Amino acid sequence: MVKLLKEDIRTKEVLDWKGLHLFHMPLSSCSQKLRIFLNIKGLEWQSHVINLLKNENLTPYFLGINPRGLVPTLVDNGDVHIESNDILVHLENRFPEIPLIPSGKATHLKDLLKDEDDLHLDLRALSFRFLFTPPAPPKNNSDLESYANTGSGTVGGVKDTHIDREINFWKELSLHGITDQIARNAAKKFFTKFTEIETQLMNSPYIMGDDFSLLDIAWVVYIERLLLAGYPLKRLHPRLYNWQEEQRARPEVGPEIALPADMADILKERQQALVEQKQTLEDICFPL
Ligand SMILES: N[C@@H](CCC(=O)N[C@@H](CS)C(=O)NCC(=O)O)C(=O)O
Structure with missing residues (x-):
């Protein structure tokens, strides 16, 4: 907690x-x-x-x-x-x-949620490489200076080191962008995890068994983001792709992950440009 x-x-x-x-x-x-x-x-x-x-x-x-x-x-x-x-x-x-x-299954669930959280910077890397196209680095040196020096800098009364990881991500992004190697490493981790989840979904309707859980919520949002970024889910993990469609159809889920129409158009154009340049997530990261 x-x-x-x-x-x-x-x-x-x-x-x-x-x-x-x-x-x-x-x-x-x-x-x-x-x-x-x-x-x-x-x-x-x-x-x-x-x-x-x-x-x-x-x-x-x-x-x-x-x-x-x-x-x-x-x-x-x-x-x-x-x-x-x-x-x-x-x-x-x-x-x-x-x-x-x-x-x-509370303890097991927490462990599985941690696996998902550990992939957050990989998700962000793939998003910034294949989905978002900021015209300039999203955080410049002065932003990062404020990031490092504003607020208490403590969590639970102890100096927080988590923020260094964040600052490092933004620094690397502005210096080198998201390289092919970083993108491939990230995609590989998701491929491994999705293969595992898909195996689970062959035997049960939800990731932890018969009941919808926090873990399903956590993965639905990651999967949706990766689909937008061009991850070839349907080809590589067809059961997971169908499962995602089922979850998206839920009234509590679909509206929260849907894109506004103008944004959907912009992102579609972006994906199209990547297809023409042979620079999609699939082109760069697969085969692994
Ligand atoms: N481990 C954190 C990750 C949170 C996180 O990275 N959130 C992103 C948005 S999804 C954020 O706030 N990014 C800051 C930024 O883009 O400057 C959590 O699960 O809450």
Whole structure:
């Protein structure tokens, strides 16, 4: 569980907030997880959109709430919770109706959620290589300086090293872009994981068995992002592709991962350009 201590938080106003408040962004995959969960549980919550494209996550206000500068961030009756999977587990414990942790499998589920979280920077790398085309590096040196030096820099009262990984990602992106090698390594990890999940789905309707769980929510959003980036899911993992279609058809899921029409057009054009240049994710990363 990553619940912040009061001393980690510099934007003190949130300590007095009542109810559930979610800092999120529509297209952020980890934020999509939370919104799907809240839909399924039918919970009331207040929305605070943080525009990552404008680096609103690097303001003193937001870094004063989440020293890692990441969405989603939950404020639950004045307690600040960070890390999407930990937030899911926290909310599941608080609102157990419509259970999303299979009975007796809480520890196993946490381990499997960790595998997913460990792939987050790989997902981001593939997104920035094949999906997003920022006209300039998304974070310049001065942004990264603020990132490193604003907010408490502590999580649980201890200096947080997680932020260094984030800063390093953005530095590398602006210096070298996402190289073929980085993209291939990332795609390989997803291929291995998808092969494993697909085997599971040959025997059961959901990843952990007969019941829909937090793990399904977590993977649905990653799979959707990778599909947008051109991962050849249908060819390589046809069962997983069909499963994803089934999940997308759920009313609590589909709207949270759907793209606005104008954005869908832009991304389609981008994919088309990559096809013409023979630079799609499939061209660069497969065969492995
Ligand atoms: N491990 C974190 C990852 C969160 C994360 O990286 N969120 C992304 C959006 S999906 C973000 O805030 N990125 C910051 C940025 O793009 O500047 C979690 O699961 O909450």
